[in-house]
Amino acid sequence: MEILGLDQLHYYVPTVRNLKARMIKKDVIIYGGTPAGITAAVQLARAGYSVAIAEFSQQIGGMTASGLGATDLGAEEAVGGLAKEFYQEIAYYYQKEKQWNFEPKAAQYVFHKWVKEHNIPVYYRQHLEKVCKINGEITEIMMEDSSRYQANIFIDCSYEGDLLAKAGISYYVGREANATYKEIYNGIQFGAPHHKFEKWIDPYKVEGDAKSGLLPGITENDPALLGYQGQGDHRIQAYNFRICLTNDPQNRLPFPKPVHYYAEQYQLLLRYIHSGIWDVMKLHTMLPNRKSDLNNFGAFSTDYIGMNYDWPAGSYERREEIFQKHVNYNLGLLYFLANDEQVPVNIRREVAEWGLPEDEFMETGHWPPQLYIREARRMISDYVMTDHNCLGQSTVHDSIGLASYHMDSHNCRRVVIDGRCVNEGDVQVPTAPFSISYRSIRPRSSECTNLLVPVCLSSSHIAYGAIRMEPVFMILGQSAGLAAILALKNKVGVQAVRYNELRTELLRYGQVLDWSEEIEDDPIKRMESTFGK
Numbered sequence: 001m002e003i004l005g006l007d008q009l010h011y012y013v014p015t016v017r018n019l020k021a022r023m024i025k026k027d028v029i030i031y032g033g034t035p036a037g038i039t040a041a042v043q044l045a046r047a048g049y050s051v052a053i054a055e056f057s058q059q060i061g062g063m064t065a066s067g068l069g070a071t072d073l074g075a076e077e078a079v080g081g082l083a084k085e086f087y088q089e090i091a092y093y094y095q096k097e098k099q100w101n102f103e104p105k106a107a108q109y110v111f112h113k114w115v116k117e118h119n120i121p122v123y124y125r126q127h128l129e130k131v132c133k134i135n136g137e138i139t140e141i142m143m144e145d146s147s148r149y150q151a152n153i154f155i156d157c158s159y160e161g162d163l164l165a166k167a168g169i170s171y172y173v174g175r176e177a178n179a180t181y182k183e184i185y186n187g188i189q190f191g192a193p194h195h196k197f198e199k200w201i202d203p204y205k206v207e208g209d210a211k212s213g214l215l216p217g218i219t220e221n222d223p224a225l226l227g228y229q230g231q232g233d234h235r236i237q238a239y240n241f242r243i244c245l246t247n248d249p250q251n252r253l254p255f256p257k258p259v260h261y262y263a264e265q266y267q268l269l270l271r272y273i274h275s276g277i278w279d280v281m282k283l284h285t286m287l288p289n290r291k292s293d294l295n296n297f298g299a300f301s302t303d304y305i306g307m308n309y310d311w312p313a314g315s316y317e318r319r320e321e322i323f324q325k326h327v328n329y330n331l332g333l334l335y336f337l338a339n340d341e342q343v344p345v346n347i348r349r350e351v352a353e354w355g356l357p358e359d360e361f362m363e364t365g366h367w368p369p370q371l372y373i374r375e376a377r378r379m380i381s382d383y384v385m386t387d388h389n390c391l392g393q394s395t396v397h398d399s400i401g402l403a404s405y406h407m408d409s410h411n412c413r414r415v416v417i418d419g420r421c422v423n424e425g426d427v428q429v430p431t432a433p434f435s436i437s438y439r440s441i442r443p444r445s446s447e448c449t450n451l452l453v454p455v456c457l458s459s460s461h462i463a464y465g466a467i468r469m470e471p472v473f474m475i476l477g478q479s480a481g482l483a484a485i486l487a488l489k490n491k492v493g494v495q496a497v498r499y500n501e502l503r504t505e506l507l508r509y510g511q512v513l514d515w516s517e518e519i520e521d522d523p524i525k526r527m528e529s530t531f532g533k
Helices: 035-046 081-093 104-117 162-166 263-274 316-339 345-352 461-467 470-490 499-508 517-521 523-531
Strands: 023-025 028-031 051-054 128-134 137-143 148-150 153-156 204-206 209-214 243-246 284-287 291-294 399-403 407-409 413-417 420-424 427-429 434-437
Touching: 028 035, 028 470, 035 051, 035 081, 035 104, 035 470, 081 104, 081 470, 128 162, 153 162, 153 470, 263 316, 316 345, 399 470, 399 499, 407 461, 470 499
Parallel strands: 023 148, 028 051, 028 153
Antiparallel strands: 128 137, 137 148, 204 209, 243 291, 284 291, 399 434, 407 427, 413 420
16 A cells, blocks of 8 residues: 655755855754754743754654654653643643643644744754854854854754764763763663563574574674673664554554565564564553554564664764665564564454554654654763762752653664574663753863753763653753853853752742652652742
8 A cells, every 4th residue: 555645754855055045043043843942942932032943854843743652751740841831731632631641743733832832933954064163152053955043052952963063062872881980781781681582583594504694683693792791882772663553443544565675674573473472562552542652662673773873973864774774664564564474364463453543644654754863972071971870879969850761771782692582782770760960961161162952961871761751851951941041141151050040940940850759759849849949
């Protein structure tokens, strides 16, 4: 079946240079219309400052508006400010008192409503090409289509950290060694209890014959490359699409066959199914109106393990290649499970009960347009968030919000060990809510004095696994907006913003900055933590 619009599903389509290049001048320019970018812009607009968003793609809202409707919440009481307001808007949309799970179109509705209400201009298909700096300050950013943006403060809210990189800010890609920050959950990780092969699965095209080659999806077969527990490397956790599905026959479109479909990609999965394990679609969280948010689960699912290493620092053209491979892999997986006669008939029937919702993502063939960039670049600043923060072993004195999800890294590679298939990199470690440092969202003063980075903040790989959730990005975006306001008001660089003054403003606007067991247990103290005493 052909679905109209899938041919419009791209990460990158080059723009044409415009000889009459537009010049946008604002108090603050935000690069990236992610949830962080939107909350930063709303905060600035409400305070009376001029702001514009330059968005790489053709839509705003990032993952929140692109299929991630099953909110990675952690502790409900840790969510304050505009993030809390967003979920209140979602509840109002559904005429409920409380609603944390939602359809993509509901999130799109709220974000577009906010942008319209606050007269925030959004410029789409803005592909960053150059950053101009003078004496440690960004003066202007220029786009592929020749558009130019000037401001006193810039905020990088992209998932990739492209602005910080082009501004010459220090960053890291991959997993640091445990030894780097004296952590215990960073680097290479074997032996995870979750998302592993539950049975011995032969990795070779011809079972038992190593000379026949590896099945697709297995990236390494050299014992010398396995490394050791806690060793640092260049690898990052897997990406996927958070796929919005429906089992409503009146709204369901059958899974179309991808243009580049290779059933061979799923032979490892088929072997796993024939071993007696069927869990690919187990993490299938229901949303309103008979829709779901399908995420990765188990040893072989929607995560395209090991196929994203070039994304963080890759060219736009290279990212487009990776994007299309992820589309073909994820869509092909669903088509394979619903249609291939090698798949047991009961599984085919189960999967075929689901399809793409006709009332979502109409412009991109009912498929979510945003690839789930779970991590890319991470800034290195004066303060690096580590697993010490997540585990409560270190606390910060300049909190700008709380993270409350567990330390979570998806698998980073699939390898062969002693003749069997093994996933490596999964980490899931419980944490209590913990504070995020203001110093982690602004660069070193020696590198730039007018840039804030609330998404690709200064964090180790594993600490980022607890921070990188969409509600937290909304929190950090708003806090970055408030820091920008104080920098503008006091005519200082972002490093010179006085934290006591920032803290007062954060509490005034409802951010939750501190956590204790007393707050968790006492509703009055929860209220005081949210709104100030």
